[in-house]
Amino acid sequence: MAASFDLDTATAELAARTAEFVRNVVVPEETRSGMSLHHADEQLRHNLVASAKAAGVYGPHVPKEFGGHELSLRRLAAVFEEAGRSLLGPLAIQAQAPDEGNINLLDKVANAEQRQRYLAPLATGEIRSCIVMTEPDGAGSDPNALATTARRTDRGWVINGRKWFISGAHGASFGIVLARTSGKPGAVAAPRCSSSTSTRPD
Ligand SMILES: Cc1cc2nc3c(=O)[nH]c(=O)nc-3n(C[C@H](O)[C@H](O)[C@H](O)COP(=O)(O)OP(=O)(O)OC[C@H]3O[C@@H](n4cnc5c(N)ncnc54)[C@H](O)[C@@H]3O)c2cc1C
Incomplete structure (x- = not known):
């Protein structure tokens, strides 16, 4: 067809x-x-x-x-x-x-x-945001190389790492940070979730 x-x-x-x-x-x-x-x-x-x-x-x-x-x-x-x-x-x-x-x-x-x-x-367009992924030592093309860590505490999360090339970071009201909660940079992790299908079928 x-x-x-x-x-x-x-x-x-x-x-x-x-x-x-x-x-x-x-x-x-x-x-x-x-x-x-x-x-x-x-x-x-x-x-x-x-x-x-x-x-x-x-x-x-x-x-x-x-x-x-x-x-x-x-x-x-x-x-x-x-x-x-x-x-x-x-x-x-x-x-x-x-x-x-x-x-x-x-x-x-x-x-x-x-x-x-x-x-x-x-x-609603009130604010802007940014996405915080790329790191100086990789984790640009290859997210598997992520070295930034996120650790849960009783008050929230502690995030440690270095990021750069973040478009629109200046003036953004929040950023979505890509960080690892387990494993080491370069190690292939088992997938934690499957991609969801679109909720907006054509
Ligand atoms: C205009 C612009 C806006 C950007 N905005 C953002 C942003 O808002 N937020 C953000 O997080 N980042 C942003 N970036 C960064 C962008 O995501 C990275 O530059 C891009 O993902 C490439 O990563 P890198 O520069 O670290 O290069 P690398 O990942 O180091 O790649 C360099 C070269 O090595 C190759 N390579 C890397 N890993 C592998 C591998 N495992 N196997 C084979 N080849 C490999 C790549 O194909 C490439 O040719 C922006 C970049 C630009 C240019």
Whole structure:
């Protein structure tokens, strides 16, 4: 059976509205401010997010409970393509790396408290986040080389290690840290969990 990549009407309309929004609102702002992704100030980001919400194009990937469109991956591709025509476009719809991925991850694994504390303000565009993986001695391409450790205590976790190349760390309200709770760098650990299937079938 041949695969169809035709868009449904609602997604095609959202992609067209996103293209129009980027052309009429975001690109002029990019030209005026001279700012781009990871160099935009928070005020500009907040203004763009507010404009995207007013135009109904905010958060194509964001769960509906936080005001997004909750699209499947295939539909997202069409909308993200239009947002990406300006470096500030993903910022306006909160789809810039790593926030898009962090929203997706938290939506799948966060408990009720984490959902409220981290996912809600991130998904609504109130704050930014970062992902803290890469280390000077590996653990970039190869997470198996992770040397940063996380140890449980009665008051929380103690994390020890060095990280670098963390995009958007400056100004991020929180970071998702990759650290090991057991084993040694380089040793192949048995998988602790299996990947979950998408809850947004196409
Ligand atoms: C623009 C930009 C933004 C970034 N943002 C972030 C961020 O937000 N958070 C974050 O944590 N990191 C971030 N990084 C870091 C990025 O994830 C790493 O640079 C990348 O994963 C590669 O890791 P590395 O630089 O340590 O190189 P290495 O992992 O040391 O790789 C160097 C070379 O060795 C090869 N190699 C490594 N391990 C193996 C192996 N086991 N087998 C075979 N070949 C191997 C690689 O393919 C590569 O060619 C960013 C990097 C860039 C350029």
